[in-house]
Amino acid sequence: xxxxxxxxxxxxxxxxxxxxxxxxxxxxxxxxxxxxxxxxxxxxxxxxxxxxxxxxxxxxxxxxxxxxxxxxxxxxxxxxxxxxxxxxxxxxxxxxxxxxxx
Amino acid sequence: xxxxxxxxxxxxxxxxxxxxxxxxxxxxxxxxxxxxxxxxxxxxxxxxxxxxxxxxxxxxxxxxxxxxxxxxxxxxxxxxxxxxxxxxxxxxxxxxxxxxxxxxxxxxxxxxxxxxxxxxxxxxxxxxxxxxxxxxxxxxxxxxxxxxxxxxxxxxxxxxxxxxxxxxxxxxxxxxxxxxxxxxxxxxxxxxxxxxxxxxxxxxxx
Numbered sequence: 035x036x037x038x039x040x041x042x043x044x045x046x047x048x049x050x051x052x053x054x055x056x057x058x059x060x061x062x063x064x065x066x067x068x069x070x071x072x073x074x075x076x077x078x079x080x081x082x083x084x085x086x087x088x089x090x091x092x093x094x095x096x097x098x099x100x101x102x103x104x105x106x107x108x109x110x111x112x113x114x115x116x117x118x119x120x121x122x123x124x125x126x127x128x129x130x131x132x133x134x135x136x
Numbered sequence: 137x138x139x140x141x142x143x144x145x146x147x148x149x150x151x152x153x154x155x156x157x158x159x160x161x162x163x164x165x166x167x168x169x170x171x172x173x174x175x176x177x178x179x180x181x182x183x184x185x186x187x188x189x190x191x192x193x194x195x196x197x198x199x200x201x202x203x204x205x206x207x208x209x210x211x212x213x214x215x216x217x218x219x220x221x222x223x224x225x226x227x228x229x230x231x232x233x234x235x236x237x238x239x240x241x242x243x244x245x246x247x248x249x250x251x252x253x254x255x256x257x258x259x260x261x262x263x264x265x266x267x268x269x270x271x272x273x274x275x276x277x278x279x280x281x282x283x284x285x286x287x288x289x290x291x292x293x294x295x296x297x298x299x300x301x302x303x304x305x306x307x308x309x310x311x312x313x314x315x316x317x318x319x320x321x322x323x324x325x326x327x328x329x330x331x332x333x334x335x336x337x338x339x340x341x342x
Contacts, residue, residue, distance in 0.1 A: 062246075063239055066238075066239060067235060067314075069314070070310065070313055070314035070317055071310065071314075074310075076310070094240070094243065094246035094247060095246070097246060097247045097249065098240070098246050098247075100249075100253075101248065101249050101250045101321055101324075101325055102317060102318070102321050104250045104252040104253075104257075104260075105250055105317055105320050105321040105324060106289055106317055107252070107257040108250070108252060108257050108260060108261060108266075108270055108324075109270070109274075109285065109289040109290055109317075109320065110257065110289055110290065110292075111257035111258055111261060112174070112261060112267070112270060112271075112290065113261075114170050114173045114174060115173065115179075116166065116170075117165065117166050117169040117170075121169075121183065122165060122166075122169075125165070125169075125183060125186055125187055125190070126161055126165075126190075128187050129161075129187055129190045129191050129194065132187075132191055133191065133194055133195075
């Protein structure tokens with residue numbers, strides 16, 4: 035596992051897509067369309083098997099899936115600043131004032 | 137003063153509404169604020185959104201019959217308020233995202249990585265650069281995709297709940313979610329952020 039990620043995609047963008055042995059680019063695209071459903075375990079057993087089989091034979095799609103999973107995982111773990119007591123009161127006052135009830 | 141306010145059997149409508157409002161506010165403001173922050177990206181806008189949400193919630197209290205959970209109801213009000221709020225801003229892109237634009241066209245594009253290899257998401261998010269990039273990516277998402285991503289992947293609601301909030305069927309929710317995730321993935325991976333070496337356990341960045 036590499037410790038460092040390539041700094042830029044510039045050097046890698048140029049290489050054309052080579053079809054991997056046993057499947058075409060079209061198949062990769064078909065798989066990519068289903069990856070969110072796959073990540074969320076919302077595919078049928080048959081589709082799951084088909085995707086797994088493809089991933090086993092396609093390093094490109096495997097890496098793509100990893101980065102998509104990581105993206106989802108990061109979104110799920112972002113923390114946000116809690117609402118301060120002061121701001122909580124201020125918002126409440128503003129709402130009640132707007133309602134003519136302050 | 138809204139017309140047609142119904143009298144509550146137990147007392148004057150104003151007293152019971154005020155009590156209901158305070159309870160509603162106390163129980164839900166933290167969650168709605170968190171949602172608003174995730175959606176808006178900055179505290180001022182989030183504050184405005186929370187205010188609009190509870191203002192509308194108060195006004196809608198009479199008509200709320202408990203068809204949905206209170207939480208879903210509040211999320212719906214907040215999402216609608218966000219939609220209205222954003223419309224006032226000039227030049228904000230609201231384009232459609234097509235699946236095709238995310239399909240890699242080169243080996244390199246397939247293999248672009250997010251700076252999280254070998255790290256737990258919490259560890260990865262210690263990287264300030266990545267954290268900032270993620271927030272910017274989410275803010276860059278057209279609103280209707282951002283809403284779905286935040287509701288589903290950040291607030292943790294089911295596709296069905298998200299659909300109920302946004303007036304979409306589940307298939308439409310999943311389709312938007314996939315595009316939203318692909319968008320954020322592409323934004324993150326294109327930044328070329330370097331992850332800390334997890335083997336050396338270098339700890340926090342910044």
